[in-house]
Amino acid sequence: MFGETISLGEGLIVTALGMSVTFVALIVLSLMLDLLRILFYKEPQKAPVQIVQQPVAEAEAEEDNMEELVAVITAAVAASLQTSTHNIIVQNILRVGDTTPTWGRAGRVEQMNSRF
Amino acid sequence: MFLNVIENFLSSTGFVALTWQHLVMLGIACFFLYLAIVKQYEPLLLLPISFGMLLTNIPLGGLMDYPVYEIGTDGLPHLKQLGGVLYYLYQGVKLGIFPPLIFLGVGAMTDFGPLIANPRSLLLGAAAQFGIFTTFIGAVALGFTGQEAASIGIIGGADGPTAIFLTSKLAPHLLGPIAVAAYSYMALVPVIQPPIMKALTTKEERMIKMEQLRPVTKIEKILFPIITTILGALLLPSATGLLGMLMLGNLFRESGVVDRIFKTAQNELINIVTIFLGVTVGATTSADKFLKAQTIMIIALGMLAFAVGTAAGTIFGKIMSKLSGGKINPLIGSAGVSAVPMAARVSQVVGQKENPSNFLLMHAMGPNVAGVIGSAIAAGVLLSIFG
Numbered sequence: 001m002f003g004e005t006i007s008l009g010e011g012l013i014v015t016a017l018g019m020s021v022t023f024v025a026l027i028v029l030s031l032m033l034d035l036l037r038i039l040f041y042k043e044p045q046k047a048p049v050q051i052v053q054q055p056v057a058e059a060e061a062e063e064d065n066m067e068e069l070v071a072v073i074t075a076a077v078a079a080s081l082q083t084s085t086h087n088i089i090v091q092n093i094l095r096v097g098d099t100t101p102t103w104g105r106a107g108r109v110e111q112m113n114s115r116f
Numbered sequence: 117m118f119l120n121v122i123e124n125f126l127s128s129t130g131f132v133a134l135t136w137q138h139l140v141m142l143g144i145a146c147f148f149l150y151l152a153i154v155k156q157y158e159p160l161l162l163l164p165i166s167f168g169m170l171l172t173n174i175p176l177g178g179l180m181d182y183p184v185y186e187i188g189t190d191g192l193p194h195l196k197q198l199g200g201v202l203y204y205l206y207q208g209v210k211l212g213i214f215p216p217l218i219f220l221g222v223g224a225m226t227d228f229g230p231l232i233a234n235p236r237s238l239l240l241g242a243a244a245q246f247g248i249f250t251t252f253i254g255a256v257a258l259g260f261t262g263q264e265a266a267s268i269g270i271i272g273g274a275d276g277p278t279a280i281f282l283t284s285k286l287a288p289h290l291l292g293p294i295a296v297a298a299y300s301y302m303a304l305v306p307v308i309q310p311p312i313m314k315a316l317t318t319k320e321e322r323m324i325k326m327e328q329l330r331p332v333t334k335i336e337k338i339l340f341p342i343i344t345t346i347l348g349a350l351l352l353p354s355a356t357g358l359l360g361m362l363m364l365g366n367l368f369r370e371s372g373v374v375d376r377i378f379k380t381a382q383n384e385l386i387n388i389v390t391i392f393l394g395v396t397v398g399a400t401t402s403a404d405k406f407l408k409a410q411t412i413m414i415i416a417l418g419m420l421a422f423a424v425g426t427a428a429g430t431i432f433g434k435i436m437s438k439l440s441g442g443k444i445n446p447l448i449g450s451a452g453v454s455a456v457p458m459a460a461r462v463s464q465v466v467g468q469k470e471n472p473s474n475f476l477l478m479h480a481m482g483p484n485v486a487g488v489i490g491s492a493i494a495a496g497v498l499l500s501i502f503g
Contacts, residue, residue, distance in 0.1 A: 012253065
């Protein structure tokens with residue numbers, strides 16, 4: 001299309017052509033993706049935001065990583081409710097006292113150890 | 117007699133043929149080896165490239181020598197002397213075989229999900245290609261020919277295989293400097309991009325949080341590579357080689373029925389081809405071709421290409437941010453300059469500096485993979501004009 005050396009004007013033509021082809025190609029692709037979405041994607045039913053207040057047994061925690069602990073407990077609650085963390089709001093975390101008698105706990109530990 | 121043997125041996129060593137140009141090149145090779153090993157700048161490519169550079173600049177090694185033919189008495193050429201081993205491996209670059217194979221592996225490694233979930237990010241991938249064409253004009257102004265200028269501009273695509281592919285077709289004599297510039301700047305993306313991104317955006321814009329991407333269905337992921345290949349290749353037949361192989365690799369991944377070849381494409385195959393590509397591209401940087409004023413211009417223009425690409429992407433991100441009413445963080449625009457996944461990681465890091473609870477990585481992956489498609493298309497345009 002051009003000779004060995006090209007002038008700045010010709011360079012501008014190449015730039016205009018190149019950028020417009022690139023844009024057109026990618027715009028066509030993005031419209032095609034919109035079409036795919038309309039054809040094949042169904043919006044999942046939004047789960048209503050539920051407020052769960054659930055007592056959670058909790059291990060001894062250091063004061064300085066409480067935030068991390070809250071995040072972990074939130075994630076665990078969400079997982080056990082089979083929903084996303086976006087749908088639950090943690091308001092309060094209560095420590096539940098362990099009511100298992102000492103002998104019961106010792107038996108459980110022994111059971112667990114024997115499996116390793 | 118004995119002295120003669122020693123004298124003969126000494127004159128056959130490389131030391132006798134060593135020139136200062138060779139020494140300079142060996143020094144540069146060692147410097148790049150240092151960057152690859154100690155600084156870990158793109159070591160998977162920089163290490164083979166710099167060692168190739170070292171090998172080719174050892175005089176009398178003959179690794180890149182052409183085979184020698186002589187016309188026999190029957191009038192046909194007969195092989196007189198075999199070429200060097202790297203010469204034969206280099207044919208994969210010269211004939212345009214290796215870059216599409218690399219793209220096959222890249223396709224197998226790439227998840228186009230974020231792009232399918234947010235199709236508008238394709239526009240950012242297109243905007244960032246502006247760097248290619250600005251640099252092209254800059255190179256024309258500096259007196260490079262059209263073919264050379266196109267090859268230099270493609271450095272702004274921030275995509276090694278694309279740059280090598282286009283250069284090997286248009287201006288093979290510049291392959292060494294262009295490949296070295298492209299890969300060095302890709303490694304320097306975390307250094308080059310953040311100042312430009314910060315200069316062009318306000319603090320509020322950088323703090324924008326984006327909505328979570330929608331999940332993408334399997335059928336969309338399978339149809340995407342097929343439709344992209346058909347549309348892209350029809351529009352720009354010269355981009356079929358790169359685009360087609362990229363999408364084939366991706367179809368291996370998403371179809372889920374060819375697990376074995378999917379694994380090979382994204383591991384063994386791409387690794388083997390990367391070794392060959394790296395060493396032989398490095399081996400094109402012989403002293404007589406590399407130590408030229410042109411090389412310095414190419415390195416400077418490459419920097420311009422990256423900077424303009426980043427700026428164009430960020431500015432386009434700003435425009436889209438305004439148009440969407442502040443739903444798009446302009447920082448993801450800079451990821452449009454391919455360099456997967458480094459550029460997306462830069463968007464994430466810069467965004468998180470303003471707002472530690474902001475996670476832009478997946479949003480930036482959209483423009484990032486769109487940039488790969490964009491630079492393949494830009495390369496196709498340049499190839500069809502100058503090829």
